[in-house]
Amino acid sequence: MKIDVLTIFPEFFGQVFDFGIIRRAKLAGIVEINVHDIREYATDKHKMVDDRPFGGGDGMVLKPEPIFAAIENLTGTCDRDAYPAGTRVVLLSPQGKPFKQAMAKEFADDATHIVMICGRYEGVDERVNDLLVTDEVSIGDYVLSGGEPAAIVIADSIVRLLPNALGSDTSAANDSFSGGLLDCPHYTRPADFRGYTVPEVLLNGNHAEIEKWRFEKALEKTRQNRIDLLTGENGEM
Ligand SMILES: C[S@@+](CC[C@H](N)C(=O)[O-])C[C@H]1O[C@@H](n2cnc3c(N)ncnc32)[C@H](O)[C@@H]1O
Missing domain, CATH: 3.40.1280.10 (SPOUT methyltransferase, trefoil knot domain)
Known part of the structure; x- marks a missing residue:
């Protein structure tokens, strides 16, 4: 391009x-x-x-x-x-x-x-x-x-949406808006920062549970910040 x-x-x-x-x-x-x-x-x-x-x-x-x-x-x-x-x-x-x-x-x-x-x-x-x-x-x-x-x-x-622009380790598919929802929250090391801990589900290696948690959090965040994405107001859906 x-x-x-x-x-x-x-x-x-x-x-x-x-x-x-x-x-x-x-x-x-x-x-x-x-x-x-x-x-x-x-x-x-x-x-x-x-x-x-x-x-x-x-x-x-x-x-x-x-x-x-x-x-x-x-x-x-x-x-x-x-x-x-x-x-x-x-x-x-x-x-x-x-x-x-x-x-x-x-x-x-x-x-x-x-x-x-x-x-x-x-x-x-x-x-x-x-x-x-x-x-x-x-x-x-x-x-x-x-x-x-x-x-x-x-x-x-x-x-960032052009083919191969993001490299193999990243994808735009889970970004906010791509699937109609905002993205879920993300965490990195340390698991415990000043007593604030990362959600346990992200540490247990159970991918099905992690995916479920991510979807629920994405939905929760969308409800909180961008209800219009769910209701279709402003022609969003
Ligand atoms: C001060 S603005 C002109 C505003 C114009 N008189 C109006 O009220 O519609 C100067 C330029 O900034 C750019 N611009 C300002 N707001 C923008 C926006 N929300 N999106 C894209 N371009 C914007 C446009 O190129 C515009 O010609």
């Missing part, structure tokens, strides 16, 4: 993709991630990437021209219907569809090239959304100062 991120603050990303699972996936050739400065696609002499909103009001809006040029360079076209198969152009936006594990899985399974556009200020000229974007995505019901943290969240959650 190839992931391209468009931003006016490329330095923001620093080494964020150089650790753990993403780093390993990059080294193994499972994913390639590139961060691009939108400003490099601006053609005027001041390299302008934003301008005042038509109709007045606060703040600035990211201009369409550099973003169109960047998308054309990265996908070969500005015609959304002519993108190569497997291409998704994602606009990070609080107005977008909620990003969930199911969406991460769908991207991991179906996409081969994801381009993420990070907005700033009041957002991005709507013509980008209307003409270039295949998926307008929000990472939650709150407003960030820019799309960069959202791009990191989305890239991370997709890469």
Whole structure:
């Protein structure tokens, strides 16, 4: 998979993709991630990437021209219907569809090239959304100062679902949301930490009992923290 991120603050990303699972996936050739400065696609002499909103009001809006040029360079076209198969152009936006594990899985399974556009200020000229974007995505019901943290969240959650990204000793199958529940609690050594002990069932080596305990705890945690996952409210089930 190839992931391209468009931003006016490329330095923001620093080494964020150089650790753990993403780093390993990059080294193994499972994913390639590139961060691009939108400003490099601006053609005027001041390299302008934003301008005042038509109709007045606060703040600035990211201009369409550099973003169109960047998308054309990265996908070969500005015609959304002519993108190569497997291409998704994602606009990070609080107005977008909620990003969930199911969406991460769908991207991991179906996409081969994801381009993420990070907005700033009041957002991005709507013509980008209307003409270039295949998926307008929000990472939650709150407003960030820019799309960069959202791009990191989305890239991370997709890469860990790519085949072989997690390595043979780990699996995403028991992670929260994958089976409709939150994950169960986990413990490691020491079995007794300042008098707080690990549940006995985890120490007895009886795998059937351990599985039963894990399921019950996952259910309990889901009931406590995310009842909506069980009741189907918010279209979760
Ligand atoms: C300050 S926000 C713009 C908010 C916009 N005026 C609104 O109220 O919908 C600037 C940029 O941050 C990003 N952003 C903010 N909140 C986000 C969220 N919940 N999910 C994804 N991106 C977000 C978007 O790229 C957005 O264009």
